[in-house]
Amino acid sequence: MSTYGNLLAILWPESILEIASLAILVVDLGFMRRASSAARMSVASALGSLGALTALLWLLMHTGNIAVMGGALVTNSSVVAAQVGIMILTALVLLLGVSTRFTRNPGEYVALVLLATTGMLLVAASRDLLIIFVALELLSLSLYVLSAFSKHSAASSEAALKYYLFGGMSAAFMLFGFSYLYGITGTTSLQAIAASLTSASLAPITLVALVLVAAGLGFKVAAAPFHIWAPDTYLGAPTPVAALIASGSKVASFAVLIAVTAALAPAWGWTETLLWMAGASIVLGNLAALVQSSVRRILAYSAIAHAGYMLLGIAAHTFASDQAVLLYALTYALTTVGAFGVVAIVERDAGSDRLDAFAGLSARSPLLAATLLVFLLSLAGIPPLVGFWVKFQMFASVLRSPLAASWGIGMVTLAIAGSAVSLYYYLQVLKCAWVTPGSSRLAVRLAIQPRELLLLVLIAIAVILLGIFPGWLLQWIPVVG
C-alpha cells in the first residue's frame, strides 16, 4: 500500500468523525431548522454518538501495529486503548448532555465536540512534535469555543476567556520548547529525539526546552502550577463541555505525555520537573479542594490532585507504570463523566452546583445519590471500586521502577497521604447528598429522565465491576509486557 493508503488506514476513525460532524451540520442546519431546539439537540447528539461509536467499531475491528510517515503517527495496543476510551467518553458526554439547554445551536455544538474528539484521537496517536502540536491545537481551539458556548452566561464567557488566555500562552511556551528541541537534536520525531538526547552532551538549553515543554503539557493535564484555568473553566463551562475537558481531553493529554516522556526521560531534568509538578499538584489540589463549596470546583481541584498522582506514574517511566497511568486516566475519566452527569442533573433542578443544592438527594432520588456515592468514593480510592485498584496498581509500579529508587517511597507516601485528605472533601459532598435533609424549596422528587438515570447507573456498575474484576481491564491494556 502506498504511504497515502497507509495514512488513510490509520486515520479512518478520525475521518469517520469528521464526516459525522459535517453530516450533523447538514442535517441540523438543512433539515431541522423548523424543529424545536430539544428535537434538534436530540438528533444532533444521537448522530454524534453514532459517529463516535462507528469509529469505535472500526477501531476495534482493525488492530495491529502500524506506523506511517516515519513513525509520526502510530497505532498500537496502547494507542488503540486510549482512542477507544476517548470515543466511549465522547459518546457518553453527548448522551448525558442531550437534555441540557445551554445553546440554540446544537448542530454546531455537537460538530465541535466531534472535532475536539478528532483532536484527541490524533494527539494520542502522534509521535512527532509538529503533529503533536497541531493536534493539541485542534483539540484546544475546539474546547475554547465550546467553553464559551453558553452565550447568555457570563460565567461561560469568563471560563472560555481564562481557558483561552492561559491555553494560548502555554501553547506558545510549548512551541518555543519544541523549537529548542528541534534546534538541539535536528529532528521532530520523538524516537530520534530520544536517541540523540541520550548521546548529546546536556546543555543548559536542553533544560530550558524541557521546562517549556513541561509547562505546555502541564497546562493540558491541569498540573500545578499550570492549573489556574481549571477551577474557573470547570465552574463556568457548560456541563457537558466541562465533562469533556475533564475526561477525554485528559486521557489524550496523558497519552501524549507518556509518549513525550519516552523521548525526553534520558535528559537530566525531565523527571525532576515532572516530580515537582506532581508534588505541587498533589498538595495544592487536595488542600484547595478542602475549602470549596461548589461541587464543580471540588471536582476541578480533585482533578489537579489526580493529575499529580498520574505524573508520578509518568515520571517512573517503565512499561508497567506507563500502562498503569493510561488505565488510571481512562477509569478516572469515566468516573468523572459520571460525576459531572450527576452534577448536571442536580444543577438543572436546583439552579446551582453548590453543596446545599445536593442536600437531601438521597431522599429525592435514591438511585442518583447511590451513583454519586459510587463515583466519588471511586475518586477517593475506596475499594472495591475501580479508583482504588488503579491507584494501587500505579503506585506499585512506581515503587518497582528502577528510576524511582530514590524518590519512589517518598512521593508515593505523599500521594497516599493526599488521597487520605481527599476523602474529607468527597465526604462533604456525600454528606450533603445522604445526611443533610433537603430544603423545602425543592420538589420532593427530583425531575430526572429515565434515560439519564439508566446511563449513570450503567457507568456506576462499570465502575464497580471494573473494581471487582480488574482482570478485564488488564486483558485490554496488559501491564506486563
Place this chain on the structure above:
Amino acid sequence: MLAWTIYLSFGGALLIAFFAQGRPQLARWLALLTAVGGLALAGFAFFTQTGVTPVADATWIPAMGIRYTLSADGISRVLVLLTGFASVAGVLFSWNIDRRVNEFFGFYLALIGGVYGVFLSADLFLFFVFYEIAIVPKYFLIAIWGSTRREYGAMKLALYSFIGSAMVLVGLLAAYAVSGGHTLNLATLQQYPFPISFQMWAFPLVFLGFAILAGMWPLHTWAPTGHVAAPTAASMLLAGVVMKLGAYGCLRVAMTLFPHGLDPWGWSVLGIGSWRTLFALLAVIGIVYGAAVALIQNDFKFVIGYSSVSHMGLVLLGLMTLSQIGLDGAVLQMFSHGILAGLLFATVGRIVYERTHTRDLTALSHLHLSRTLPFAAWLFVLAGMASMGLPGFSGFIAELQVLIGAWTAFPIFTIVAGVGIVVGVAYTWRAMQKAFFSEAPASEPAAAASIPAEHAYEPITWAEKTGVVLLLAASLAVGLAPRLLLDQITPAVLALPHTLLTGGRP
C-alpha cells in the same frame, strides 16, 4: 463455607437496600435473618473445624500475582464468631430505628460483610479491600442516625480510619515492591526474608496504622467521640468488632510480616530500646488514661467509650508481651471486650437513653432508675462486673493471661496496668452508683413530672431481652469454660512466627 458469612452479609445488604424501601418491618427481619445466618455459619465452623482451613481460593488478578484467598485459623474463627454475636445483637438493639430503615440495615450489613472479610482474608490485597470497605458504612451510620455531634464524630472517625489505612497501604505497597511483586499472599510473604532495616520502618508504620483503629493512646481520640455520636448498634459494632479489626491487623499483618521490627534498636532513650517497649508503654498509658478519664465523665456513653480505650490497651499490651500466654490473652480479651462493650453500649444507649432521653449521670441520678427501670439496673450490675473482670465472666481470664504474659516482659508496666484495672472497678462502680442506685432526691421541677414519667417508661421489648441474653450467655460461657475459645486460639498462636512467642530477639 465460612466464605458465605461474607456473601450472605453483602447479599443481605443489597437486598435490603433495594427491595425493602418503605417496608421497615421487612428490612428488620431480613437483617435479623442475615445476621443469624452469619452467626450460625460462624458457630458451626467454630465447633467443627480446627487448625488452618482453606475457605476459598481463586485466581483474581494474575498479572499482579493477587489471588482471592480466604482461610481461617483459630484466631479468625474466634473473631468471626464474635462478629456473628455482635451483628445479631446489633440488629436486635436497633429494632426501634424507624427512620430510613432499609438504608440503615443496608449500611449495617455492608459493614458486617467487610468485617467478616478482614478476619478471613489470607491475601493482603483482599485484606485491605475488606478493611476499607468497613470504613465508609461507619461514616454514614453515625452521620445519619447518630446523636451528639454526629457529623463531627463521624467525620473524625472516617478520617482517622482512612489515615490509618493510608499508612497501612504505604507499608503494603513497599512490602509488595521489596519482595519482587510476585504475590501478596500472607503465608508466602511471611516466608520472605525482608531486610531488617526495611522491617524497622515498615513495622511501626503498619502497626501504628492498624493501632489507630484499635484505639491506641494517643491516637485514640476518634473512639470516644465516635462511640458517643453513634447510634447504639453502631457503637456496639465499633467497640465490639471494628476496634478488633485494628488489633487483628496489628497481629496478623504487622507483627507476622515484620517480626524483626520488634527487635531492639541497639540504643535507647529513657529506657525505651525497641518499638516493642514503646508500643507496650503506649498501651499501658492507654489502660490507665482511659480508665482515669472514664472516672470523671458525666456523659454515661463517654464512660463506656473511654473504658473501651482502656480495655483495648490490654489487648495491645498482650500483643507486645511476645509470649504464648500473653497473645492468648490478647485474643481472648478481643472476644471478651467485643461482647461486653456491646452489652454496655446496649444498656446505656438503647435501654436507658432511649427511655430517659438523657445520658447525663447527674440527671440520671435523680431518676432512681433502680426502682423505675430495674431491668436496666441489674443488667448494668452484671455487665459492669463482667467488664471490671470478675471471675466467672470472660474478662477475668483474659486480663489474667495478659498480665501474666506481661509480668515476665515488663514487670513495671504490669503493675501500672494493674492499677488501671483497679481504676476500672472505680469508674464502673461510680457510674453504676450515680446512674441507677443514687438516693439523690428527685429534683424539684422534675419531681412533679417524673412521677408519671416513671410509669411511662416503655416496657423492655423482646428484642432487647433476646440481645441481652445472647451477649450475657456468651460472656458467661467463655468465663466459665475458657477452654472453649483457648482450644481454638492456642494452636493458632503457636503457629505464629517463632520469635513472636519467645520474647523476640534479645
